[in-house]
Amino acid sequence: MIQYKRISREQLYAFSVAVLKKLGCDEVRSSIVSDVCLEADMRGISSHGIARLPRYRDHIQQGLIDPKAEPELLFKTGVSAVYDGHHGVGHYVSKIVCEKAVELAQKNGMGISVVRNSNHYGIAGYWAEQMMKNEMIGISSSNTAPLVVPTFGRQAILGTNPIAIAIPSYYSSPIMLDMATSVVSRGKLEVYSRNLQPIPYGWAVDAQGKPTDDPSEVLENVKNHAGGGIVPLGGESTQFGGHKGFGLAFIVELLTAGLSMGTSSLHTYKKHGNISHFFMAIRLDLFGDSDTLLQHMQQIAMEIKQSEPSIDKSEILIHNELEYKNREDALKEGIKMDIPTYQKLQSLAEHYALSLH
Amino acid sequence: MIQYKRISREQLYAFSVAVLKKLGCDEVRSSIVSDVCLEADMRGISSHGIARLPRYRDHIQQGLIDPKAEPELLFKTGVSAVYDGHHGVGHYVSKIVCEKAVELAQKNGMGISVVRNSNHYGIAGYWAEQMMKNEMIGISSSNTAPLVVPTFGRQAILGTNPIAIAIPSYYSSPIMLDMATSVVSRGKLEVYSRNLQPIPYGWAVDAQGKPTDDPSEVLENVKNHAGGGIVPLGGESTQFGGHKGFGLAFIVELLTAGLSMGTSSLHTYKKHGNISHFFMAIRLDLFGDSDTLLQHMQQIAMEIKQSEPSIDKSEILIHNELEYKNREDALKEGIKMDIPTYQKLQSLAEHYALSLH
Numbered sequence: 001m002i003q004y005k006r007i008s009r010e011q012l013y014a015f016s017v018a019v020l021k022k023l024g025c026d027e028v029r030s031s032i033v034s035d036v037c038l039e040a041d042m043r044g045i046s047s048h049g050i051a052r053l054p055r056y057r058d059h060i061q062q063g064l065i066d067p068k069a070e071p072e073l074l075f076k077t078g079v080s081a082v083y084d085g086h087h088g089v090g091h092y093v094s095k096i097v098c099e100k101a102v103e104l105a106q107k108n109g110m111g112i113s114v115v116r117n118s119n120h121y122g123i124a125g126y127w128a129e130q131m132m133k134n135e136m137i138g139i140s141s142s143n144t145a146p147l148v149v150p151t152f153g154r155q156a157i158l159g160t161n162p163i164a165i166a167i168p169s170y171y172s173s174p175i176m177l178d179m180a181t182s183v184v185s186r187g188k189l190e191v192y193s194r195n196l197q198p199i200p201y202g203w204a205v206d207a208q209g210k211p212t213d214d215p216s217e218v219l220e221n222v223k224n225h226a227g228g229g230i231v232p233l234g235g236e237s238t239q240f241g242g243h244k245g246f247g248l249a250f251i252v253e254l255l256t257a258g259l260s261m262g263t264s265s266l267h268t269y270k271k272h273g274n275i276s277h278f279f280m281a282i283r284l285d286l287f288g289d290s291d292t293l294l295q296h297m298q299q300i301a302m303e304i305k306q307s308e309p310s311i312d313k314s315e316i317l318i319h320n321e322l323e324y325k326n327r328e329d330a331l332k333e334g335i336k337m338d339i340p341t342y343q344k345l346q347s348l349a350e351h352y353a354l355s356l357h
Numbered sequence: 358m359i360q361y362k363r364i365s366r367e368q369l370y371a372f373s374v375a376v377l378k379k380l381g382c383d384e385v386r387s388s389i390v391s392d393v394c395l396e397a398d399m400r401g402i403s404s405h406g407i408a409r410l411p412r413y414r415d416h417i418q419q420g421l422i423d424p425k426a427e428p429e430l431l432f433k434t435g436v437s438a439v440y441d442g443h444h445g446v447g448h449y450v451s452k453i454v455c456e457k458a459v460e461l462a463q464k465n466g467m468g469i470s471v472v473r474n475s476n477h478y479g480i481a482g483y484w485a486e487q488m489m490k491n492e493m494i495g496i497s498s499s500n501t502a503p504l505v506v507p508t509f510g511r512q513a514i515l516g517t518n519p520i521a522i523a524i525p526s527y528y529s530s531p532i533m534l535d536m537a538t539s540v541v542s543r544g545k546l547e548v549y550s551r552n553l554q555p556i557p558y559g560w561a562v563d564a565q566g567k568p569t570d571d572p573s574e575v576l577e578n579v580k581n582h583a584g585g586g587i588v589p590l591g592g593e594s595t596q597f598g599g600h601k602g603f604g605l606a607f608i609v610e611l612l613t614a615g616l617s618m619g620t621s622s623l624h625t626y627k628k629h630g631n632i633s634h635f636f637m638a639i640r641l642d643l644f645g646d647s648d649t650l651l652q653h654m655q656q657i658a659m660e661i662k663q664s665e666p667s668i669d670k671s672e673i674l675i676h677n678e679l680e681y682k683n684r685e686d687a688l689k690e691g692i693k694m695d696i697p698t699y700q701k702l703q704s705l706a707e708h709y710a711l712s713l714h
Contacts, residue, residue: 079465177608240592319604
């Protein structure tokens with residue numbers, strides 16, 4: 001049983017903003033980083049929550065992230081925009097670039113904006129949802145540090161390369177798929193490693209490209225570029241479709257680093273983060289009356305929700321439904337924080353003479 | 358060792374066109390169906406090749422497909438179009454609707470066109486490649502007959518819902534991912550069933566939603582809507598990311614049936630096929646100089662291609678590379694056809710007093 005504390009969003013937000021200001025971020029940057037992180041925490045995705053603050057601090061102090069940099073618009077058409085993030089704060093860069101996609105879609109129906117030389121942008125779903133709030137289909141994707149081994153390979157050359165797609169509807173929770181294109185995230189391996197537990201075969205391969213159940217070895221190998229890593233969605237072979245997850249990760253490289261003339265995952269996190277992102281906004285009323293479409297989307301979701309569960313399950317979960325319930329709960333009762341994370345943030349608070357709550 | 362014959366593309370094309378004309382298709386419809394099917398055969402995807410002719414014949418004779426119907430443009434903006442396929446030949450409907458996406462993109466940079474009340478359109482990748490030939494990113498997707506069980510469910514409520522994405526580049530083969538969002542296709546279960554072989558656990562679930570290794574039971578259950586079916590990419594549980602494959606299939610339902618106000622996979626193949634498709638074309642030069650981008654895409658692909666293979670493999674396969682080699686080979690040496698398929702087509706030839714080769 002994991003022990004945890006509950007702390008209100010307001011308290012954590014104030015703390016996070018204060019820390020980021022100490023690190024040289026202005027009001028806007030501190031606010032957007034804190035908002036994105038706390039959206040992850042509220043949804044129960046604590047791997048992308050404010051537990052990342054010490055890592056962002058390290059990246060700023062090491063010069064990977066420039067807390068003052070402004071993204072620069074390099075190229076533009078009526079439906080597209082290409083930016084250079086100039087190694088700025090990933091969430092801030094993404095806010096500007098994502099808003100551009102929305103602006104283009106508002107004017108011309110659709111918009112794609114891409115950016116190179118950015119940094120970690122939090123959960124991909126945050127950005128897809130921002131677009132969806134404007135009654136648009138929102139698609140957001142990013143490459144990441146190299147962690148994933150292609151089918152038949154043994155080098156972690158691909159990122160976990162998330163794809164998030166949000167679709168407007170009248171369904172009771174916002175419909176959004178937010179998935180790493182790998183079978184699991186690095187965060188999951190870290191949990192097993194800390195608990196000295198073996199991972200299931202089918203999550204990762206060793207330095208030779210063979211299936212392994214040792215998470216610590218995999219993490220160590222990835223860190224040292226010694227070979228091996230996490231496998232794509234579908235597993236290490238083609239038997240269960242690993243080449244499909246590999247294909248999705250590959251397409252993400254092309255849509256992010258490719259279209260922005262950025263750096264593929266393999267070459268990220270050297271002098272700078274050098275992460276590339278992709279944002280696409282598509283206005284729902286491009287396809288007819290919005291209200292009718294919002295209802296139709298709801299009906300399709302309801303049909304799946306109400307289909308019969310397997311004999312040992314009680315219900316089918318629509319994507320983002322659980323996260324949305326977590327979020328509602330966190331807003332009412334406070335954000336759940338496990339004790340190691342709490343202690344980590346507490347020591348950050350002490351270092352900067354701030355109070356966590 | 359599977360026995361096969363080699364027949365030239367020209368001979369099979371002439372045969373296929375002749376059969377389709379006997380079924381009431383005009384020149385244009387007969388040509389496009391034959392071309393799409395033979396592209397599948399040449400690539401080695403014989404499940405979507407001209408072995409489907411008897412099934413198309415049945416669908417025309419049963420009235421599911423109307424060989425004379427013309428798609429109708431219902432709604433249009435500068436970047437989008439919505440069609441009703443009026444139960445026409447799926448490949449013909451798709452030709453018109455896909456060409457509209459290209460036309461919109463030529464004018465305004467991007468185009469999305471969707472259609473409801475269509476029929477089976479062949480391999481999704483065919484359409485993605487048509488768009489790519491115009492130096493555009495091409496995305497094509499379709500819902501299908503209900504075959505796939507959602508995570509935690511036991512009803513085949515989703516289609517195998519393929520997604521194809523083609524990206525222009527200078528790479529030696531056209532880069533294209535064409536994947537069912539299920540772990541395997543129905544065709545694969547049919548092969549195991551015919552050979553009385555068990556399928557691996559992790560491909561399908563029985564009527565109660567439990568993993569099974571019996572392909573014949575699954576196919577029978579799906580046919581009778583008795584529960585059970587193929588599982589999404591990632592498997593039947595969340596442990597290996599089955600909810601991600603489920604999410605991709607769900608998003609396909611929303612982009613195809615959702616945006617076109619069409620019928621979800623669950624309600625297809627009743628009086629008519631009622632299949633919905635989605636096409637998106639994105640001009641590459643929306644992101645800068647095409648030549649530079651085509652080179653950059655090639656470099657990213659090369660980097661993956663040249664990364665080290667696992668200890669028991671000789672090379673990493675880029676998506677569509679193998680299919681492209683098969684195609685080159687088939688154009689030179691003739692299309693490989695297994696004996697049961699050959700016999701099936703031979704009897705079709707005799708029925709219509711045509712010659713197969």
